[in-house]
Amino acid sequence: MSRWTGTHGLGHTRLSTESRVDLSHSQPFWAHGTPDLAVVHNGHITNYHRLRRMYEQEGVRFYTENDSEIIGVYLARQLAGGRTLH
Structure with missing residues (x-):
């Protein structure tokens, strides 16, 4: 870890209950278009x-089959629309 830079980190373990077990479905999920926002759920x-x-009908692209990814999509869309997290 000494070679990493930054001020924040996220760690999370969970058992997949909704999507198939696959490394590409691992959390955290980054909010699309909001690189400094990640979701762990x-x-x-x-x-x-x-x-x-x-969201797919509106053109949103999903990268996993994990239901938690929807949180990042929702938050990114809210932020893009001028809402804040306060």
């Missing part, structure tokens, strides 16, 4: 499939 998003279809 341990839970189940019940309306994930509906939200994903809606």
Whole structure:
């Protein structure tokens, strides 16, 4: 770790319950278009499939099948629309 630079770090372990177990589905997820925002989530998003279809129809590209990725998409879109995290 001594060769890494920066001021923040994220570590997270979880058992995949919604998507297949695959290294490419690992967290954290970076919010699209917001490189300094990452999401780590341990839970189940019940309306994930509906939200994903809606965002895909609007042109959003998803990189995994993990339901937690939707949080990063949602936050990035809110920030792009002028909302804040305060």
